[in-house]
Amino acid sequence: MSTQTEALSGALEAIEEMAYREAVNAALYDELAADPDVVFFGEDVTNDGGVFKTNYGLVEEFGSARVFNTPICENGFVGVALGMSLMGLRPVVEFMFSDFLPTAGDAIVNQLPKYRFMSGGQCAVPVTLRSISGATGRFGTQHSATGESWFMGHPGLRVAAASSPASAYSLLRAAIRDNTPVIVHEHKGLYGTKGEVRRGEVAEIGKAAVERAGSDLTIVSTLLMQHRARQARELLAEEGIDVELIDLRWIRPLDVDTVYASVKKTGRLVVVEEQVHNGGWGASLISSLAIRGVTWTAAPRAVSLPNDLLIPYSPPLEDEILPSVERIVEVAKASVSDSA
Amino acid sequence: MNEASSERRVGWYRQMVAIRAFEEKVQELFMTSQIEGTTHLCQGQEAVSVGSIAAMEPDDVLTSTYRGHGQALARGMEQGVAFAELMGRSAGGSGGVGGSMHLVDFSMGNIGANAIVGAGLPIAVGAAMAFKIKEEPRVALTFFGDGATNIGTFHEALNMASVWKAPVVFIIENNLYGEYTPLRESTPLDDLARRADPFGMPGLVVDGQDIDVVYATVGEAIDRARGGDGPSLLEMKTYRYKGHSRSDPATYRPEGELEEWMARDPIEILGVRLETEALLSAAERTGIAEAAQVEADAAAEAAAESPYPELKEIVNYVYAD
Numbered sequence: 017m018s019t020q021t022e023a024l025s026g027a028l029e030a031i032e033e034m035a036y037r038e039a040v041n042a043a044l045y046d047e048l049a050a051d052p053d054v055v056f057f058g059e060d061v062t063n064d065g066g067v068f069k070t071n072y073g074l075v076e077e078f079g080s081a082r083v084f085n086t087p088i089c090e091n092g093f094v095g096v097a098l099g100m101s102l103m104g105l106r107p108v109v110e111f112m113f114s115d116f117l118p119t120a121g122d123a124i125v126n127q128l129p130k131y132r133f134m135s136g137g138q139c140a141v142p143v144t145l146r147s148i149s150g151a152t153g154r155f156g157t158q159h160s161a162t163g164e165s166w167f168m169g170h171p172g173l174r175v176a177a178a179s180s181p182a183s184a185y186s187l188l189r190a191a192i193r194d195n196t197p198v199i200v201h202e203h204k205g206l207y208g209t210k211g212e213v214r215r216g217e218v219a220e221i222g223k224a225a226v227e228r229a230g231s232d233l234t235i236v237s238t239l240l241m242q243h244r245a246r247q248a249r250e251l252l253a254e255e256g257i258d259v260e261l262i263d264l265r266w267i268r269p270l271d272v273d274t275v276y277a278s279v280k281k282t283g284r285l286v287v288v289e290e291q292v293h294n295g296g297w298g299a300s301l302i303s304s305l306a307i308r309g310v311t312w313t314a315a316p317r318a319v320s321l322p323n324d325l326l327i328p329y330s331p332p333l334e335d336e337i338l339p340s341v342e343r344i345v346e347v348a349k350a351s352v353s354d355s356a
Numbered sequence: 357m358n359e360a361s362s363e364r365r366v367g368w369y370r371q372m373v374a375i376r377a378f379e380e381k382v383q384e385l386f387m388t389s390q391i392e393g394t395t396h397l398c399q400g401q402e403a404v405s406v407g408s409i410a411a412m413e414p415d416d417v418l419t420s421t422y423r424g425h426g427q428a429l430a431r432g433m434e435q436g437v438a439f440a441e442l443m444g445r446s447a448g449g450s451g452g453v454g455g456s457m458h459l460v461d462f463s464m465g466n467i468g469a470n471a472i473v474g475a476g477l478p479i480a481v482g483a484a485m486a487f488k489i490k491e492e493p494r495v496a497l498t499f500f501g502d503g504a505t506n507i508g509t510f511h512e513a514l515n516m517a518s519v520w521k522a523p524v525v526f527i528i529e530n531n532l533y534g535e536y537t538p539l540r541e542s543t544p545l546d547d548l549a550r551r552a553d554p555f556g557m558p559g560l561v562v563d564g565q566d567i568d569v570v571y572a573t574v575g576e577a578i579d580r581a582r583g584g585d586g587p588s589l590l591e592m593k594t595y596r597y598k599g600h601s602r603s604d605p606a607t608y609r610p611e612g613e614l615e616e617w618m619a620r621d622p623i624e625i626l627g628v629r630l631e632t633e634a635l636l637s638a639a640e641r642t643g644i645a646e647a648a649q650v651e652a653d654a655a656a657e658a659a660a661e662s663p664y665p666e667l668k669e670i671v672n673y674v675y676a677d
Contacts, residue, residue, distance in 0.1 A: 055489060081489050087519065092478045092512025099482020099496075102467050103417070105489065107482075122509075126472050127479070133673045136450030138462040140676035172674050195676035 030215050037207035039181035040070040040146070042215065043188035044108065048078045051106060054192060055082045057093065058110030058146075067112050068148055068207055090116050094123035097143045098131060106142045108192055114149040114163035114201065128197035129172025140195040146188065149177075150240055150290060151338055152205035156329040162239060164201050165296035168268045174221065175267040177201040179242035181211040183265055186219035193218060203239040224271035226278065230260035233348055234278040236301065237288035238264045241339060245288050248344035257352055267297045272304045279305060283313030284351045288339055293320040314354035319347050360410065360571055362635050368410060368567055369630060370644055372402040372623045375426050377648040378435055381656050382425070382442060382456075386602055390660060391442045393602075395456040396423040400597040403622030404529050405430045407570030408497060411578055417465040417483050418497040419476035421457075423529075423596075424469035427499055428459035431466045435652060439659035446669070447662035453670050474504040477513035477526065484517065484524040484581075495581045496524045497574075503534025505548050514555040514589065523581035525574060526589045529564065531596040536608055552589035564592030565622045568629070594622075 034042065047054045056074060058066075062085055065072035075083040086093045090111065097107035111117055117124060124145070131141050151160040164177050174196055178184035184202060191198035227242070228249060237245045242263050249259040260278050264271065279285050285305070287298030302316045319339040321327070328334055360368075379399050385391040398405070405426035409418065412431075420427040428438060433449060441448025442456050449461050457471040467483060470476040480498035487494040504510050505528060517524050528548050532539050545551070552559025558580075562573045570592065577588035595617035599606035606614075630636040636644075 087512070087515055089508075089512035089515070092481075092509055092516060095475060095478025095509060095513070096482035096485060096516060099419075099467075099479035099484070100486040100489075101482075102462075102479070103483045103486035103490075105486045122472055122475060123478070127470075127475055131468070132676055133670075134450060134454045134458045135460050135462065135468075135673075136448070136453055136670075137673040137676075138450070138460065139467070142676075 031212050032215055033210060034181055034213050035207065036181045036184050036202070036209050036211070037068065037070045039185040039213050040188060040202060041072055041074070042213065043185045044071065044074055045077070046216070047108070047189060047192045048074065048082065053104055054106045054108065055100065056108045056110070057084045057086050059088055059112050060085055061110050066110065068204060070207070090120035091123050094120040094145070095127060098123065098127055098141060101141050101143045102139050106192055108144045108146060111145055111147040113155070113159045114147040115158050115161050117147060117163050117166060124167055124173070125170060129170045133172060141197050142195045143197045144188070144191040145197070145199045147199055147201050148204050149201040150203040150205055151327050151334055152240065154329060154331055154334060157326050160327040162201060162203070162290045164238060164267055165291055167199060168297060168300065170268070172196065173268060174198040175201070176265060177238040177267060179203070179206070179239050179263050179265070181209070181213045182217070183219065183225070183263065185213045186217040187265065189217070190219040190221055194221060201239060205240045206243070209243070219265070222266045222269040222271055224265050224274040225263045226260065226274065227263045228259065228261040230258040230282070232258045232282055233284040233286065233351055234260045234262060234275065234282045235286045235288060235344070235348065236262045236264055236275055236298070238267070239290060241288040241290050244339060244341045245344055247341045248348060251341065251345050252348055255349070257348065259348065264297065270297060270301060270304065272301065272308070275301060276305060276308055276310065279310050283311065285316040286344070286348050286351055287316070287318050288344055289318065289320040290338060291321055292323045293318040294323055296320070314351045317347050317351050319344050362633070364410065365568070365626070366630060366635055368406050369623070369626050369636065371406045371430055372567070372626065373644050373648045374435070374651065375402045375406070375429050376623060377652040378429060378438070379425060381652040385442070385656060391456070393455060395442070396601050397598045398423050398426040398596060400617060400621070401529055401531060401564070401594045402426055403567035403570050403626070404527070404564045404592045404594055405499070407567040408499070408527055408574040410571050411575040412495070412497060415465065416495045416497065416578070417467045418499065419468040419470065419480045420466070420499045421469060421476060421501065422471045423501065424457070424459055424499070428461065428466055428469065431461070432464045433459060433461050433466070435655035436658045439656045440662045443659055444664060445659060445662035446665040447659060451669065451673070452665045453673060474500065474507035474509035476500060477504070477509050478516070480524050481513045481517045481522050484522040485520060487523055488520070493582055494523070495578050497527060498524065499527045499529060501534065502528055502530040502532065502539050502548055503542070505551055506534070506542060514552070514557065514587070517587040518555040518557050521584065521586035524587045525577040525581055526587060527574070528589070528591045529594055530591050531594050533596070533600065535600045536604060538608070547591065549589060549591035557587050557589060559589040560591065562590050562592050564594035565620045565625055567622060567626050
């Protein structure tokens with residue numbers, strides 16, 4: 017942890033190259049260091065740095081009163097986090113797999129987002145859930161969901177999704193500092209990817225990022241799909257198609273403004289989702305844009321998981337049902353030729 | 357054994373009578389539609405809330421349930437504030453957005469009345485763990501019904517509290533019915549206190565109609581929690597005189613059961629004892645009852661004067677700054 021300590025005591029704005037999992041670790045480290053009320057817990061979070069090795073050194077540095085393992089009981093320990101938050105702590109809870117979020121359905125749907133409201137604003141609920149999401153790990157049907165849109169319909173809750181080391185760091189820091197409960201999705205397929213992180217940066221809540229500017233077509237995506245969309249953008253550029261690439265970053269609140277501004281310019285939209293399209297952020301985004309009266313050059317399109325299939329274990333099949341770079345390129349080209 | 361002063365016990369008597377009058381008034385206001393929706397009354401269970409909460413220190417906290425009027429009032433909520441909340445008025449404790457099932461006051465350490473069965477238990481464990489982490493000598497109490505002992509959060513909360521030695525006291529208000537279903541149809545035990553055994557914590561059966569016993573037992577469990585020895589499970593044997601909620605006439609109860617329990621009325625038990633101890637006369641008891649009626653009537657009338665909240669006010673309740 018010596019490098020982290022140096023970074024903290026030195027320039028907070030220092031830019032460091034780090035892996036996504038190191039960025040998560042750095043955000044946890046920096047918030048635990050900055051605020052003694054921050055606590056961090058979940059299943060196996062202290063054992064060898066946690067199942068996905070994001071938590072190295074935290075229990076050693078901050079002690080077992082603030083960083084600790086729980087029994088396997090998500091609904092119970094999210095309730096515990098809520099109770100802690102009412103008494104002044106800022107708990108961060110790890111969900112080893114996003115697929116476990118529904119086991120805490122009551123705590124996430126009925127408790128966290130409603131607690132302050134039902135009290136008439138007497139309390140705040142600064143709880144962060146870190147949820148480890150997504151396919152590509154060969155984890156099978158019950159360990160591979162992103163779950164990124166499952167809780168997007170609940171006022172009182174925020175939902176974020178990190179596609180890069182920089183956003184994994186800054187979104188998690190923003191979530192921990194927010195006085196509203198936040199679910200932050202991390203993608204298990206991204207932990208080894210590297211990128212630049214501005215140490216000390218706290219993301220703006222509800223703000224999507226225009227990752228690459230472009231004029232022909234807007235692509236919006238999250239998590240792992242953001243990487244595939246970026247690769248697709250490069251291939252499309254070779255064919256003379258200029259893509260504006262947006263990393264959504266917040267699923268609740270949805271940054272319709274940023275996407276609207278982009279689509280107003282390009283007239284074309286492809287949403288790329290590692291989830292079924294119906295009932296997710298892509299469908300909501302298109303609905304919101306339609307309500308705003310976007311004038312489409314071509315009808316918006318979605319590259320998503322099939323609406324009536326589940327994620328299989330069998331490795332080639334898992335690969336096949338996920339939106340691929342090639343598929344994104346194909347749909348983007350169809351969108352462009354639609355009206356050309 | 358914890359014993360309270362004569363003065364305090366007379367105070368408990370007044371509180372129990374006041375809660376009874378409040379609940380009766382709530383029922384009346386439903387009949388005239390001044391209160392809408394649903395409500396879950398606690399007549400017959402007053403000794404549990406008043407006796408348990410009397411054993412708390414001012415910095416301690418509690419969570420309760422949709423049958424939580426007794427706890428809220430016992431912890432010091434003004435009747436006018438409670439009536440206004442039940443009427444959906446802006447003078448209510450939650451500005452009228454919570455209603456009957458959510459009488460809370462954080463300034464009094466009443467940190468949650470939950471409408472989801474079993475949800476208050478982990479929240480109380482979390483509050484208790486915050487005290488432990490911050491090394492504050494405070495304790496959390498959580499009240500819930502017999503029905504809640506069948507839901508997962510009960511078992512999850514007791515397990516976590518025991519493993520972590522959280523300073524929390526679990527209080528079952530066993531009124532023999534989970535909603536409309538008798539306990540013996542839903543639960544393979546008569547004494548729910550035995551559900552403490554697998555979690556390695558004390559489980560005690562308590563006469564929930566005798567406030568002196570309630571106070572002493574809860575006091576010991578609080579002392580134990582505050583002393584760092586961990587949680588306890590207390591099963592209060594009690595009874596609700598009314599149905600589960602507003603729409604329930606409680607026809608499922610065997611004949612004579614209600615009368616049997618009314619013969620062990622918690623207000624009467626303490627009242628007779630205070631008379632025997634020459635701490636209250638019969639005339640004074642009558643006076644207390646009459647004054648409670650006047651107080652409830654006046655509080656309800658004042659609450660009805662409060663305006664309904666406006667939507668623009670409640671928007672701020674969703675997100676904290």
